[in-house]
Amino acid sequence: MGYGVYKVTDEFESKLADYTGAKYAVTVDNASNAIFMALMYEKVNGLNITIPSRTYPSVPCEIIHAGAKVKWEKVKGKSITGAYQLKPTKVWDSALSFTADMYIPNTHMCLSFTGPYKTFKLSKGGCIITDDYNAYLWFKRARYSGRRACSYHDDNFDMLGWNFYMMPELAARGLLLIDQFYNHDGSKKQNKDIKMSYPDLSKFKIYDQ
Numbered sequence: 377m378g379y380g381v382y383k384v385t386d387e388f389e390s391k392l393a394d395y396t397g398a399k400y401a402v403t404v405d406n407a408s409n410a411i412f413m414a415l416m417y418e419k420v421n422g423l424n425i426t427i428p429s430r431t432y433p434s435v436p437c438e439i440i441h442a443g444a445k446v447k448w449e450k451v452k453g454k455s456i457t458g459a460y461q462l463k464p465t466k467v468w469d470s471a472l473s474f475t476a477d478m479y480i481p482n483t484h485m486c487l488s489f490t491g492p493y494k495t496f497k498l499s500k501g502g503c504i505i506t507d508d509y510n511a512y513l514w515f516k517r518a519r520y521s522g523r524r525a526c527s528y529h530d531d532n533f534d535m536l537g538w539n540f541y542m543m544p545e546l547a548a549r550g551l552l553l554i555d556q557f558y559n560h561d562g563s564k565k566q567n568k569d570i571k572m573s574y575p576d577l578s579k580f581k582i583y584d585q
Contacts, residue, residue, distance in 0.1 A: 382544040388551045389503075395557055395564055397477035398485070398505035400512035403542040403550075404519050407471050407488035407502035408434035413518050413540065414467040414484040414504055415442035417511055426463040428456050430574040435462075435469055436583045445585070448578040458569030459485065471502075472572055476557070476564030479505050489550070495567045498553070501546050 385403060392401035404410045411434075415425075421443030427435055429448040436446045439462070449463075459470035459478075468480065471488035474495040479485060484506045489498035504515055517523065522537030557565050577583060 382547065384544050384551060385542060385547040388547040388554070391551060391554050392487075392503055393505065395476060395554065396474075396479045396485075396487075396505050398479035399507040400505065400509070402504045402506075402512060402515040402519065403547060404502045404504065404540045405542055406490055406500065407469075407486050408432075408438055409519075409538065409540040410486035410488075410502040410504045411435060411462070411467060411469060412438040412441055413515060413538070414486055415439065415444065415462070415465065416518070417484070417514055418465050418467060420444040420465060423465070425465060427469070428460055429576050429578040430454060430456055431460075431469065431577065432471065432574060433577060436577060440583065440585050446583050450578075451576075454576075455571050455573040457571040472570040475567040475569070479507070481507055484508070484511060493570060493572065495570065496550075496553070496557070498546055498550050501542050501550065 389401040389403055393399060415438060423444045424447045425439050425444045426447040426449050428451045430451040439446050459468050459473040461468050466483045468483050468485045470485045474487060484504050487503040488494055489496045489501040506512055517535055518537040519540040520537060521539055522533065522535030524531050559565060
């Protein structure tokens, strides 16, 4: 498509959906913005959302930016492994997980391709995988300043969105690299969840908002 949604992005999202076992995938510029958009879609304003006390610092930031309050779940040790739910919402932080057929039905799982420690290394980028068609349509517009897939000269602006879309150059790179997760016979490879150590964020008063 010539405007808004690039063909290479559509193709990359189709491959991501296939590999993860989700119906839909929507790429974004990073996983933090994926979490924020998913929380905004779920209308979490005023809710208490529980997350591990040790996690990446952007997660409590996005919860607060979305109008919710952070509650901490104590973590044994200094590390977490794989995906976790932002309780009680449908949103999952899946930055440390990327494997075949990982999708959990009735959720919005937020993936990360940013940084040297991720399984799928794109240098930058993220994605929301979901089985909710209405959420999928909302995410696609929300990431692109509320725009439809047409020229802004022709659009009927009726939605406030954000500038969160993935650059087509990154989508093209992802489309090339995602084949590493398939075997020669077309079957999908399984990957181990990542274990990562983080500081105890519950000690910092900035998140008590």
